[in-house]
Amino acid sequence: MRDPNDPTIICPALRALKNDDQLPSDPAGRVKLSALGKALDGLKFSGPLVMLLKGMATVSNRVPSLPHNILTRSFNPARMEEGPLKHRADTGIIGNGDFDADRFDMMEAMSSDGEGLTLPELAAVIAADQRRDPSLLGVGLSMVELGAMFDVFSEPNSRREPCVKLTTLRALFEGAQLPAGFQPTHPLGIIGLFATVFRLAANLPDMPAILFRQT
């Protein structure tokens, strides 16, 4: 369990954006939704997707603080695991605020070429993590988290398959930085993200069994 005053952001993408000075915050660590929108625009997210994510950010903190979030049009990215969406950085790699080398090594172990993780390999990471955290919400959020990461950061590997390079993942998770020289190459919209999440779900080996177990 994290210290309630721990200012670490456990979402790898938001943490990297903040460290890249793209996500300015007030002394209490709160980030304006407009700043979030600007940062996501920089990643070439489409307008509707930015709106959706801003909405999700608004309801990402504890329920009693939601009116404050709505009135001030801001949120606290360091406290997202306490809200209704329970964004716990579901890969578990920085779930406690610190970098968990074991969980990162397990993610890296799923790469067959040692270069990067393709979509089926990311699905395998989620499926393996299921044994650690079997909740359906955990699986769902992992798919969105890794799906978005795949859409933003994927690039072709030596076999010309899109993959997220391990160096990129290490920069995001361990270095808490955007990959060196990163420039978004393609726009990302809601439909594209859903398509990626759907493809991840289709590649999730025991999806029917997961759903069956949860119901």
Next chain:
Amino acid sequence: MMPIISLRPTFPTLPQNDPRPERRDASLARARSIYQFDFSYHDIGFTKRLPLCDRINPRWRLKAGFFAGTVALNEALSRLLSPESHYYSKQLRRLVWKLLHDYRLTAPIPSIPPPPDSDEGDVDKRKFYGPAEYMQLYRLIQPPEAVANFALDWYFAYQRVAGTNPVLITRARDQLPGRLSKSALAKLEKSLGKPVREAIANKELYYVDFEILANLETSSPNGDFARQFLSAPIAFFARDPGQSALCPVAIKIDQPRKAALFVPSDGAAWTMAKIAVQAADSVHHGIVMHNVHCHLTMAWITLATHRTLAPWHPVMILLSPHFTGTLFVNMLTKRLIEPGGNTILLQSTDLEGTLALLHRAMKRYRWNASGPDRHFSERGVEKSNDLPCYPMRDDALAQWRATHAMVESYIELYYGSDDDVAGDTELQAWIAELQSETGAGLKDMGEVTDPEQAGTLKTVSGLVRLVAQIIHRASTFHTVINYSVYEFMGFAPNMPGALYAPPPVANESYGRSDVLRMLPPMDQAFAQILDTYLVGNLQTNRLGHYPPYHFRDPRVAPILSRYRQQLDYLEGDIERLNLQRPAPYDVLLPSRVAASIVV
């Protein structure tokens, strides 16, 4: 599995008190004609035939059918959804087209090229799979527990104390096993961070030695492309001062003095060495521990007991529920080690190597030394300050104490003094049959307290220990070995049944593709899942629960009730302990411990 009502003819009696000895003799003569040893298959003792009352019941078959069907459906679904299936569907379309062409209905088509990434061809051309592709093999069934941590060093070490073969970890006491060259010793000490002598003195150095696997013949079940390899590695583990868990520090890849030694900083070569250890552990688990130490041993004891103790002998009454299914499984075990059997197909050794290993294991097997408490003390890990984190030991010893107490109370109902034991002709025939070369042939049996009494059974305490150890072997020990297989061996990248490329050698550079080369082809991986899922789930009885009306003696009920209560308490204790362990060890939760060998 168990009969609902067991028909015991009379109240339990000792032979010296039986009012009708002639009926007893006739019953034993009949039993000796039914229960016979058969040594015709390479001098390994099997049951000659399966007596009617030892046949397996329909409930077992139903359960086995359900699990086999589930895995078969899982495999069908996995194959259907695999990328290779596109190739097969293309092949099917081409075949249909070819048939149409044969009947002159279509134009000719080009010849069917071989699949670009098929399993055919020699080892260098075989397609290798990454862990993510092995993850695609679980479409209907839950992936094994190992998928969450298989690549981690701490998990590799944890499997030595809470895995599927957690009975080999040994504390280094005077000298290290095998022979280490000077450079290997220096490398080990560098990885250890201190001199070996100091680590030994501080009780911080441990090892697992697979010396028994040295120089065995390996097999090629599907031709050279799937040639299997095996080494006899020694893995070294250390415990930091103040820490309870083990971490691996070095692996000597084989027994010869010059064999390479790898340490965690060796990158891909270290991963390959870990896989070599896991494969060796799998072979040791399957052939030595599971086959010899559980199935064969219990089959021999079952046969010897039926041949020498009358059905209403109190020891026979107590033991018979723990023999349920043993002889049926003994017949299945024989099929595993026949040509084409699963052991030959899935494990590194070929038929010759398997038989050689079986004989080595049988020759070395010592009954008393393998006792529930002694096999920890012989390895120097009996106490928690010898090795603080050893979940299997803690849970198994707690069960052993409960079982021993129950057996002691039960035996004391019938044996008031040591003279009763010495005067029991059937018990004396039993201990002789258990040790006879034409019978069970077990070594190091009998009294343990007095070396001069070795091989004899003269005391109540000796009888209690023997009976309790038989129950422990059929239940707790077999559960440790059997019901954990799927969680560790069900995922081939964690524990392949065999190596499909040679283990690493010194001064070579290796990459990730060399690691993947060592893992099984998909057919073998599916077979491994089928085998382990079926074996690891098929439980039809439970320790401490006996068939209704099995015991006619009303004095037994409170003893069994107390035993069950102790096991229930133990269940809660283990669940509490699991919260503090690096990973939960559920295998020995008493509710999951089978009373006998049914698979």
